[in-house]
Amino acid sequence: MTGLMKPGALHVGVALLLLAANFLLPEYHHGAMARVLTLAVFAMGYNVMFGYAGLLSLGHALFFAAGLYGMGLPMQHLGLAAEPAFLLGIFSGALVAAVVGALALRTAGVAFMIVTLMFAQAGYLTILYFLEYTRGDEGFVIAREARTVFGLDLAAPEVRYLAAWLLFTVAMFVVLALVRSPAGRVLVAIRENEERARMLGYDVARYKLGAIVVSGALCGAAGAAYGLLFGYVGATFASVQYSILPLLWVLLGGAGTVLGPLLGATFMFYLIDLSSGITDAYMLIAGAALVALTLFAPAGLLGELRRRACPWLP
Structure with a gap:
């Protein structure tokens, strides 16, 4: 199999394996993986x-929350159906990302990080301020009867898993197509040496803004999807924690790899799940594992695999 065919075959195989898991996983892991697949899309957007x-x-919690509330508020207060509400959530994430990106790209480096964090905090405080509509930290529940797409009940475990799988699969192949396209190659060139990319005639600012908008749409x-599948919308998802988590998932799985976010999100979820059953200080175990991975696999799990054995991994 040629190097060009291997990535496609690998990602098709992963999609089929995850589809088969719908019929093989026990009840608890079936529900857990539906959650992981949805959050992995969040991490893919960050990646x-x-x-x-x-x-x-x-500040990526802002984009996730934009999708969550962009979907949830019209359903809760205007009675909008799930299908257009989901599309509105995607549009909200992309729109907020475009606005934030246009302003944040006036800075660079540490200043860029601080500006994105400030925007995310402003979004979180806005949710708390408009308590009458958002219910603040308490949040609100989306009624089960409203969580139907094309007649399918998204609250049913089998339908919920398949919906999460479909979302992940579509996102995975969209990202794979993007990173293998000329635009994706330009993004990598900008990451490696921005000045050289600019000297070659590329509009660096436009490509960066495009990456931010795509990232916002995925988030x-x-x-x-998270709101529709699990029926809850709350300000917690706009907090700093949900800006740090996708960064950790990407670093664990391997930044700059298509499947790294899935691997990182799965690893972190089950690490915390298992360690919390051992001790109340489960974050200490998770922290020790993160330190060990940073020391011995600095490129992340999939990144180290690519570096050592599979250079063809996208």
Whole structure:
């Protein structure tokens, strides 16, 4: 199999394996993996911006929350159906990302991180301020009867898993197509040497903004899907924690790899899940594992595999 065919075959194989898991996993892991697949899309959105464009953001919770509330508020207060509400969530994530990106790209480096963090905090405080509509930290539940797409009940475990799988699969192949396209190659060039890319005639600012908008759309899709699949919309998802988590997932799995976010999100979820069953200080175990990975696999799990054995991994 040629180097050009291997990535496609690998990602098709992963999609089929995850589809088979729907019929094989026990009840608890079936529900857990539906959650992981949805959050992995969130991490994939972050990876487009950080792993491929080299833009370190501390404000991605804003894009996730934009999708979550962009979907949830119209359903809760206007009675909008799930299908258009989901599309509105994606649009909200992309729109917020475009506005934030246009302003944040006036800075660079540490200043860029701080600006994205400030925007995310402003979004979080806005949710708390408009308590009458958002219910603040308490959040609100989306009624089960409203969570139907094309007649399918998204609250049913089998349908929920398949919906999460479909979302992840579409996002995975969109990202794979992007990173293998000429635009994706330009993003990598900008990440590696921005000045050289600019000297070659590329509009660096336009490509960066494009990466941020794509990232926001993926994060918005993850947020909208999370609200529909699990029936809850709350300000917690706009907090700093949800800006740090996708960064950790990407670093664990391997920044600049298509499947790294899935691997990182799965590893972190089950690490915390298993360690919390051993001790109340489960974050200490998770922290020790993160330190060990940083020391012995600095490129992340999939990144180290690519470096050592599989250079063809996208």
